[in-house]
Amino acid sequence: MLEGCVPWPEEFKERYIRNGYWEQIPLGKAFDRLAEFFPDREALVFGDQRFTYYQLKNISDRLAVKFLEIGLRPLDRIVVQLPNVPEFVFAYFALLKIGVIPVLCLTAHRFNEITYIAEKAQAKGYIISDYYRNFSYLELAKEVRDTVSSIKYVFVVGEESRGNILISDLIIADSKQSLIEQVLDKYSPDPFEVAVLLLSGGTTGLPKLIARTHNDYLYTAKINALHAGLNKHSVYLAVAPLAHNMTLACPGITGTFLHGGKVILTSSTDTATICALTEKEKITNLPLVPAMVISLLNYEMVNDFNLSSLVAIISGGSKLNPEVAKRVKPELGCEIIQQFGMAEGMLAMTDIHDPEEMKYKTIGRPLSPADEIKIVDDKGIEVPVGEIGELWCRGPYTIRGYYQAPEHNAQAFSADGFYKTGDLVKLDPSCGGLSIQGRKKDLINRGGEKISAEGLENLILAHPKVHNAAVVAMPDPVLGEKVCAYIILYPKQVITLEELNNFLLGKKIAKFKLPERLEIMDQFPLTNVGKISKKDLRFDIQKKLESVAKN
Incomplete structure (x- = not known):
């Protein structure tokens, strides 16, 4: 397995294979089987471009061979920073087929994130668009390449290359089908090996790399x-x-x-x-x-x-x-x-x-x-059914x-291999479903009293005037934190903090959970994947409070 990754213990590997969870098939080969079964069925559509399963297989096969001819080899890492375009799919499956590991980044990432990720992964290549949403990824790639010594190749989707390698040139290049099949058979990866490196979804700091295997x-x-x-x-x-x-x-x-x-x-x-x-x-x-x-x-x-x-x-x-x-x-x-x-x-x-x-x-x-789960308290002891705890x-x-994160792993995983998610959940005793209560770090600590932001949001959203709501902690010199409610109202509606809190008291919640400040917005700031950016909301209220203090 790729150095720096943590493998499953042998007994678990054997169990997952024996019970049929792991099929011992590389992802690229699993796709190819479907392509052979449904060659003429439409697989991918983007605007006016339409590709059958056969075409998608054929393009990714040819691209895989060209990647090898250029110099990429199994277990090399390559940063992929593309929007939702067909070339993302072509490159992703091409890399999977030859055991080269894509490191998937968002188009919103910039120099700071990309250089960190590329250095962490010791990336050998970088796949970009030439331009996307008025941003030049060619300029970014030049800066990244000048900084990250491991990057040898930059591949570009688009028309402008600036001396880099155009993906379109690789796709149209001729290769004999018999040669392609021989090469791909030779480089087909071990299903136990890492297929892709994903990024952690943390809201603060730089992302950690998540190694997912083919199995x-x-x-x-x-x-x-x-x-x-x-x-x-x-x-x-x-x-x-x-x-x-x-x-x-x-x-x-x-x-x-x-x-x-x-x-x-x-x-x-x-x-x-x-x-x-x-x-x-x-x-x-x-x-x-x-x-x-x-x-x-x-x-x-x-x-x-x-x-x-x-x-x-x-x-x-x-x-x-x-x-x-x-x-x-x-x-x-x-x-x-x-x-x-x-x-x-x-x-x-x-x-x-x-x-x-x-x-x-x-x-x-x-x-x-x-799947094995535990719902535990702060000491790692399982809580009774129906009580809130952290999901492991x-x-x-x-x-x-x-x-490549041994120190963090010591904190994020238990000694017996349970991942500590940081999510607060409870098991519903009536239906057996899990309900999310928020994040451990999304708790507001008001003078020692812990308030679940998500639980309070659910109550606020029941108000007939409220279209959407987000609850965040605002700093307080005495209590440490207090509750600030950000709200988007339905059209032509007006609400005061007093009205909102009277409504919440009608829900029979403790008074210490009531918002102590109300901010009305037309829209919420969102993260790159469409989640409400509470980091931005916390920054917003902090700046407003600092401004009031100065005046």
Whole structure:
């Protein structure tokens, strides 16, 4: 296994293979099997570009061989920083087929993040667009290459190369099919080996690298697709960045391809665009982060589009509040699937056949029979059913450690291999589903009293005037922290802090949990994957308080 990664113990490897969770097939070969079975079926659509399974296999095969001819070798790492374009898919599968490890970054990352990631991974290559959203990645690549000595090759998607290698030139280059097959057989990776390096989703600091193997990531995609109900008739709209775990393999493009379905790519999170694509391409499965679900439900023109093809909206990335979840079926005519997970591994998901209490109030159950979970207190002792604690997990698709991070791993993993997620959950005794209560670090510590930001947000969202809400800690010289509520109101509505708190008291909550400041906004700042950026909200309230203190 790649040096710096933490392998599963042998007894667990044997168990996962024996029970059929790990199929001992590399991801690229698993895709190729579907391509051979459905050669003429449409696999990928981006605007006017449409590719069959055969074409997608053929392009990725040729690109894989060209990568080898240029000098890439198995276990080399290559930073991939591309938007949702077909070339991302071509390059991703090409690299998987020859055991070169893509390190997936977001287009919003800049010099600081990319140099850190490239140095950490000792990347040998870097794949970019020439320009995207008025930003020159060619300039960024020059700065990165001048700083990171390990980078030998820069590959460019677009028309301008500036002396780098154009991906389009590699795709159109001729290679004999018999030679391609011989080369790919020779370089086919070990399923135990690392397939891809993902980035951790932390809100502060620089990301950690998450090594996912061919065995565990193939299982991730398949078990997700099974629970989401994907099949050869499924049409999946990839909205969030392809570099994000949810869009890549939960079930993502990988799970869709492995069931013979079709993937539609878009880089736009605009609600009108999503509706138009759903109507045009007859989207069946629509993965959205909660903020986008809310935008879709409240879109004034939604009834102007034919969305009848929708089978399910898959909500992931953060918790979807029950009040919003309940609106999906009556207003959009499709099911809501709640999904909770992490790039590090374990996922939970509701099922369209679950009872309403499960579908709306929980994030379902862990996907795999082999998932092991604990809900523990601050001392690592399991709490009684129904009580809140931190979720720990291990299983056939949960990593045993971050890449090249032994000191952090000692804190983030238990001695017996459980990953300490930092998520606060409780097990619902009535339906057996997990419900998210927030993050350990998303607790507001008001003079020693811990307040769950997410729990308070759920109550605020029940107010008929409130469209969306985010609760953050604001600094206080006496208590340490107090509650600040950021709110987006429905049109033509007005609310005061007093009115909001009277409403919350009607919900019979403790007074110490009440917001002590109210901020009204037209829209929330969002992270690169569409989550509400609480980091920005905390910064906003801190600056406002500092300004008041100065005056």
